[in-house]
Amino acid sequence: MNLINSMQTLKNEIKASRGKREQDLKDIRRDTKQVQQDTRRAIAGFEKTRQEEAENLTRDLTSFTKDLSQDVDTLRQGFQQDQAEVRKEILTASRIWHGKASAIEKPDAKEDEGEE
Numbered sequence: 141m142n143l144i145n146s147m148q149t150l151k152n153e154i155k156a157s158r159g160k161r162e163q164d165l166k167d168i169r170r171d172t173k174q175v176q177q178d179t180r181r182a183i184a185g186f187e188k189t190r191q192e193e194a195e196n197l198t199r200d201l202t203s204f205t206k207d208l209s210q211d212v213d214t215l216r217q218g219f220q221q222d223q224a225e226v227r228k229e230i231l232t233a234s235r236i237w238h239g240k241a242s243a244i245e246k247p248d249a250k251e252d253e254g255e256e
Contacts, residue, residue, distance in 0.1 A: 235241040 232241065
């Protein structure tokens with residue numbers, strides 16, 4: 141009888157383990173679906189954040205480029221004005237050196253008197 145009891149016990153344990161295994165597989169499938177859904181939501185959130193960051197960076201870079209262009213234009217204008225003034229002063233100095241004009245006739249002499 142002991143063999144029959146052991147076989148019955150083994151049969152019951154196998155039956156119980158099948159039921160547990162089936163329940164475990166159902167749980168794994170359910171958990172997998174939940175992980176997939178959570179992952180899809182996270183990816184969608186990341187995409188939204190990436191798009192927002194891309195828009196912010198585009199706006200910031202456009203603003204930076206515009207400001208930089210304006211700064212460069214201002215510097216160029218200032219340089220061109222300074223260059224024109226230096227040319228004028230060199231031309232006047234050249235005329236004075238060659239005796240074609242005197243330092244008194246120099247139109248900007250008032251500005252330069254304090255420097256001499």
